[in-house]
Amino acid sequence: MDTIDKIAVYCCENSGLLAAGPVTDRKILDSIEIMKLPCSGKTEMGLILKTLEKGYAGVMIVGCPKDNCQFIRGSHRASKRVDSAKEMLAAIGLDPGRVRMEFLSSVDSHKFVKAVTEMWESLKIATS
Amino acid sequence: MITAVQKPFDEIYEMIQGYKKILVLGCGTCVTVCMAGGEKEVGVLASAIRLANGKNGIEMDIAEDTIERQCDREFFDDVKDKIEEADAVLSLACGVGVQFSSEVFEGKRILPGLNTKFYGTTLEMGVWSERCAGCGDCVLETFGGICPVARCSKSLLNGPCGGSQDGKCEVDPENIDCAWQLIYDRMKSLDLLDRLEINEPVKDWSTGRDGGPGKIIREDMTL
Numbered sequence: 001m002d003t004i005d006k007i008a009v010y011c012c013e014n015s016g017l018l019a020a021g022p023v024t025d026r027k028i029l030d031s032i033e034i035m036k037l038p039c040s041g042k043t044e045m046g047l048i049l050k051t052l053e054k055g056y057a058g059v060m061i062v063g064c065p066k067d068n069c070q071f072i073r074g075s076h077r078a079s080k081r082v083d084s085a086k087e088m089l090a091a092i093g094l095d096p097g098r099v100r101m102e103f104l105s106s107v108d109s110h111k112f113v114k115a116v117t118e119m120w121e122s123l124k125i126a127t128s
Numbered sequence: 129m130i131t132a133v134q135k136p137f138d139e140i141y142e143m144i145q146g147y148k149k150i151l152v153l154g155c156g157t158c159v160t161v162c163m164a165g166g167e168k169e170v171g172v173l174a175s176a177i178r179l180a181n182g183k184n185g186i187e188m189d190i191a192e193d194t195i196e197r198q199c200d201r202e203f204f205d206d207v208k209d210k211i212e213e214a215d216a217v218l219s220l221a222c223g224v225g226v227q228f229s230s231e232v233f234e235g236k237r238i239l240p241g242l243n244t245k246f247y248g249t250t251l252e253m254g255v256w257s258e259r260c261a262g263c264g265d266c267v268l269e270t271f272g273g274i275c276p277v278a279r280c281s282k283s284l285l286n287g288p289c290g291g292s293q294d295g296k297c298e299v300d301p302e303n304i305d306c307a308w309q310l311i312y313d314r315m316k317s318l319d320l321l322d323r324l325e326i327n328e329p330v331k332d333w334s335t336g337r338d339g340g341p342g343k344i345i346r347e348d349m350t351l
Contacts, residue, residue, distance in 0.1 A: 046168060049175035088172075091137040092180040
């Protein structure tokens with residue numbers, strides 16, 4: 001299996017993608033690969049596992065705040081699927097911390113940076 | 129439809145150890161509807177196995193495919209070669225499909241990836257509920273379309289037991305409705321309450337599972 005030293009960040013185009021837009025910190029941008037989702041509710045277990053199979057260090061799903069999802073329950077649905085993926089990773093013997101769900105609004109760029117930084121640091125600690 | 133759930137991952141993983149080439153074979157009918165063994169679930173399970181093998185340093189070739197259903201011979205034609213090439217097949221069909229695959233491909237190791245549960249229906253996305261016990265002598269006409277054999281925890285045929293409280297079953301009051309409450313309400317809505325006063329005689333259970341493995345032969349349909 002190839003190793004891609006990045007976190008795959010699947011961003012809801014209504015929130016997460018807009019939050020990520022203004023980020024200019026090179027260190028952050030080099031540690032992630034952003035992919036667009038029409039809604040974080042499009043997340044399924046298969047997407048998460050296939051991404052990890054490709055060799056990404058981790059997967060982050062960024063969706064709308066739970067009480068303010070563009071599509072009502074999309075991010076709520078994504079969160080449940082991320083929980084299932086964590087259980088599957090634990091069953092496989094992999095670190096459940098390799099998958100993470102974040103609820104961000106379109107103006108939460110600073111929270112986006114914080115979430116990526118935290119996840120990267122926890123993944124590096126886990127592998128050290 | 130027949131419903132099933134996937135076996136715990138560690139049980140599946142233990143089953144496939146020692147094989148070099150595995151085919152994860154899904155079924156496109158009942159277990160797709162109950163989201164246990166369809167194409168999507170095949171993909172997820174195959175990924176999970178590859179990730180586990182990667183972690184454990186195990187070399188194993190994992191192939192994936194899904195056919196319309198594994199309980200009819202004609203659908204195996206498209207995957208015949210893949211099955212023959214595999215050391216073992218991890219079937220995500222119900223118990224019928226796993227067994228029939230074993231019969232069609234004699235000598236091939238066919239492993240069950242699911243636990244078959246019941247004949248049921250989809251109440252809403254992600255929720256399935258038992259409706260039929262396959263008793264072989266349907267009594268739904270007598271009970272307004274609600275089956276006391278499948279839906280009463282005790283399969284009572286002449287009214288509720290003393291454990292029926294507020295429309296719930298004492299076996300699991302949070303999750304199980306009392307079937308007899310449901311039957312009463314249904315018969316009342318159909319204006320057939322008086323029919324419940326007719327004593328239902330002792331059931332002949334031999335028409336179903338209790339009579340041994342079943343077989344149906346339609347002489348007019350055999351070639």
